[in-house]
Structure formats: C-alpha cells, structure tokens
Amino acid sequence: DGGITQSPKYLFRKEGQNVTLSCEQNLNHDAMYWYRQDPGQGLRLIYYSQIVNDFQKGDIAEGYSVSREKKESFPLTVTSAQKNPTAFYLCASSIRGGISYNEQFFGPGTRLTVL
C-alpha cells in the first residue's frame, strides 16, 4: 500500500526541548511539504522540498528546520526557538511540477503538545 506515514501520532515535550517529527512516503513523489494547523487558521506552510538535498522556507519557517537526505523522508525539527510549538503538524507529498492535477497527499498528522 502506497502512502505517507507520520510518527508519532501524539507527542509531548517540555518547553525548551527540540523535537523531531518523522515523515516517510513510498509514493515515489519528488516534492514534500510540512504544514502547521491551528484552530481557525487553516494550513500554513512551514517548509517544502522539490528534490533531494534541496528545500525552501514556507510562510512560517522561523523556529523550524528540515532535511531531505532521502527521497522518501522529510523530517521536521521543532526547535526551542519556536515560540508557540503546540499544534497539529501535517506532512504532504506530490508529484513535482505546478501543472494539471497534481494534488498533495497528506499523512495522518502529529499532534505536538509542549508542556
């Protein structure tokens, strides 16, 4: 079965700690994305990557970092510099290229709570 996995589903961390969220896909997609979702604010783009070893900041990249060493994997680190890290984090992937029908496929999400 092809798809996107995110782990863990729920994550709790103490304030001041860095935490890394996992995202893996076996859809053979070149492009991957990280979003943050807060109540009443929709999905906001944190980082995206079009190809291995390359990634760009989205609209709210401050306090986050990513890597793209393998096509299948796009981990997101929430650093202690992120002021309000408690949120629902969604990873997505798509075929590369802004043409036609290329919808994004989403993982099940990780709900991060910082205590």
Added chain:
Amino acid sequence: GQNIDQPTEMTATEGAIVQINCTYQTSGFNGLFWYQQHAGEAPTFLSYNVLDGLEEKGRFSSFLSRSKGYSYLLLKELQMKDSASYLCAVRDPYGGATNKLIFGTGTLLAVQP
C-alpha cells in the same frame, strides 16, 4: 498578497444539499483544490478545477468562475459522515514549477439528523 475566504461554519440536514463557497484574491490563477478533513485526521482530496464550469464526482460537485475569483463545493444527499471541515486551496501563482498550495481557513460543516 494572496487571500482565500470561506465561511467558518455551516449546518445542514441529512439528505439535503449544501453549497460551500470560496472566494480568492490572487495575482494569478493556476488551479483550485477542495479537500475534506475529518477532525484530527489528514485532509483528503475531493476535486480540482482549473477551467470555468462544473466538475461532478458522484455526490460532490465543484464549480469555478475565474473572472469572479469564486468557487463552490456542492454536496448532495448529505450523510452524517459528511460532517467535516472542507478546505479550499489555490495553487500559488508565484510557485513556478512547484506545486505549492495556499489554503483557506476551512469551513466546518455539521450535518444534523
């Protein structure tokens, strides 16, 4: 700037028809998507419009008017399982070769018996 507007909440009755509107103000246009998201779950793709007109997929249809910057999602024969958030997203006109999307805040639909 880019802006997408949707109603925050809607309520409808099981078996009825509901229309969820989305208006967008972007400097260009390269496609509009509708996603469904149940609480605490991943968004799932519903429809894509890039040309004016109606796209029908079973109980769900989506309409686009590029000149008006307007789309709607029409849900027929509503079922309780249709209670979810419906997200409108446009492809970033400045995205170039990327597939970046700009999302609205979503419309929370509650279907009542």
